[in-house]
Amino acid sequence: MGMGLFDILLILVKAMITKSSKSIFSKPSHIKEDYKKMSQVSVPGLVPQKDGSFAIFVEVPKGACPSADDLMVLSNMMKDLNCKVHLTTAQKIMIFDLNEESGKKALEMLSNTGLYAKTALDLSQPRVCIGKPYCKLALQETFPLSETLMEKLAREPIARKIKVGIAGCPACCSWANIIDIGFIGVKSGFQVFIGGHGGARPAIGEKMGMITTHDEAVDLVRKIAKLFRENVTKKSRLERVIKKIGLEEFKSAVGL
């Protein structure tokens, strides 16, 4: 069985305990000193944070780290660069409390691994639950669809945020029903939910059809990403773009 998020967390927490007994929220002095200077830096992959430090967001497809060796690189990074790690709700690894110098070193360390640090606004890993054959309630496998979407669509540029979720059954542990594009496993395939999102005014996606093959899912996500790119305005999510285009026109444009 592949290494899951719990295993990743365990290894990283062990590394943190070994390194220091300081709180994860205490800020190293080298970060405090360089805040103003650092906010000017623009290095692809280094994301400025509100406190002036930088973070790196590493993809974790299927929510499972590809190799134990890559985890060791993360562990060494925490020890050598005095940075910290957070597992995000989007199933990514956030490496944070970096300055410009340590951030560049972290990116270099990542370049020698199978881990991918996001450097641009593009389609990313879907958020997935564990699915078949591990979960007793699952009606569909989730990893193969996630793998196909990553293989065919990762790095497809998008104008703004567009998120994809996959759940192995209608229980939706991966919140595939409150995300821009959700695939929810049922006996005969995946129901498609579109236009959901979290935030201050969360919305449940609207059920708009079914897919029975991975190719159909790839085709659908690609068409929606294109339509989104062409129609998005500042800060809009997919739900607003659909309202702007009109539901029937949207469905017909993406083949639903």
Ligand code: SF4
């Ligand atoms: S959504 Fe369904 S298949 Fe996925 S973890 Fe939850 S109960 Fe299991």
